Amino acid sequence: MYTVKAYSAKSPASPLAPYTLQRRDPLPHDIQMEVLYCGVCHSDLHQVRNEWADWNPTEYDCVPGHEIVGKVTKVGDKVSKFKVGDYAAVGCMVDSCKSCVNCKDGFEQYCAEGATFTYNSPDKVSGGHTYGGYSNGLTVTESFALRVAPSLAEKNLAAVAPLLCAGITTYSPLRHWKVGPGQKVGIIGLGGLGHMGVKFAAAFGAHVVMITTSPGKGADAERLGAKEVLVSKDPEQMKKHAGTFDFLLDTVAAEHDLSAYLSLLKRDGTMTMVGIPDKPLPIHTVTLAFPRRQLAGSVIGGIPETQEMLDFCAEKGIFSDIELIPIDKINEAYERLLKSDVKYRFVIDMKTV
Numbered sequence: 001m002y003t004v005k006a007y008s009a010k011s012p013a014s015p016l017a018p019y020t021l022q023r024r025d026p027l028p029h030d031i032q033m034e035v036l037y038c039g040v041c042h043s044d045l046h047q048v049r050n051e052w053a054d055w056n057p058t059e060y061d062c063v064p065g066h067e068i069v070g071k072v073t074k075v076g077d078k079v080s081k082f083k084v085g086d087y088a089a090v091g092c093m094v095d096s097c098k099s100c101v102n103c104k105d106g107f108e109q110y111c112a113e114g115a116t117f118t119y120n121s122p123d124k125v126s127g128g129h130t131y132g133g134y135s136n137g138l139t140v141t142e143s144f145a146l147r148v149a150p151s152l153a154e155k156n157l158a159a160v161a162p163l164l165c166a167g168i169t170t171y172s173p174l175r176h177w178k179v180g181p182g183q184k185v186g187i188i189g190l191g192g193l194g195h196m197g198v199k200f201a202a203a204f205g206a207h208v209v210m211i212t213t214s215p216g217k218g219a220d221a222e223r224l225g226a227k228e229v230l231v232s233k234d235p236e237q238m239k240k241h242a243g244t245f246d247f248l249l250d251t252v253a254a255e256h257d258l259s260a261y262l263s264l265l266k267r268d269g270t271m272t273m274v275g276i277p278d279k280p281l282p283i284h285t286v287t288l289a290f291p292r293r294q295l296a297g298s299v300i301g302g303i304p305e306t307q308e309m310l311d312f313c314a315e316k317g318i319f320s321d322i323e324l325i326p327i328d329k330i331n332e333a334y335e336r337l338l339k340s341d342v343k344y345r346f347v348i349d350m351k352t353v
Helices: 042-048 150-164 166-176 192-203 215-224 235-241 258-262 303-316 327-338
Strands: 002-008 017-023 030-040 068-075 087-090 093-095 137-141 184-188 207-212 228-231 245-250 265-273 294-297 322-326 345-349
Touching (some): 002 137, 150 192, 150 303, 166 192, 166 245, 192 245, 207 215
Parallel strands (some): 184 207, 184 245
16 A cells, blocks of 8 residues: 545545545556546536435545546556556546446446446455545556556646546547538537537537527637527527537536527437436426427446547647646535636646645
């Protein structure tokens, strides 16, 4: 075992504060890594404050963080993918059963026995529960670690971190529903997820429309790759675009009117939910039935697809837009996150822990 510095929450009401924890020494198939940067996801805030208690209650102490990048410092004697000094990344999962049909198909996030998530999940190896990337060290099995191309790491490693959640969460559904040239694609919400959705949909060759409640976000949406901006609070704009979209990616985690957005789809169009509001959202089924629209959902991506996404980003030079912060600003960052006061993802410099 070895000791790492971290930040944790001790209860739903307590601020994140310095903490030390013990990590396991690398087993034969493990890598040990120095965590250099960790992104801040809105789900970190939900989990720390136990806002998902009805379906994913929080175990304390809670060390969040699942957008992790760093350098390999040790490898087990059976590791083949990594060597000391390599750049590596860890996303939302650190283990799964590896034997169910979903795992065998490369969709470990849908593991029939339940994936082991990077934090607040039962730890099958060490017992207790897992601790995340708001720490300066991590041990993980190599099959759940991702390779980071030197071209990404050397240009802006900090801006790679959010790709491990915000990136793959938007990349996966866009790939699954075959978004590409000739399609009109709407990205609903311009935040940590939405800004990556715009970048990926544009890189795939689609005609991208940013759908937002804020007219002031238009210029930034176009900078990110959107060809048009639709202000959803404007009834005339919504009417103009009704029935014209092939695909919608809904990244909004707050309460909103699904039926209004579904009306934008063509026949057989799909709206996929990747934002997770804390309360169920009502829907008028007539907007699905006429004219045969589909409402779907998606969660992150499996390990093979996450590696594919990182390699695609290396090829295309795609990074997240970030604000780098020291760890002692994390509680302030959470409050700003609630106000959507970030463009578009906080990333913690873990050298400051």
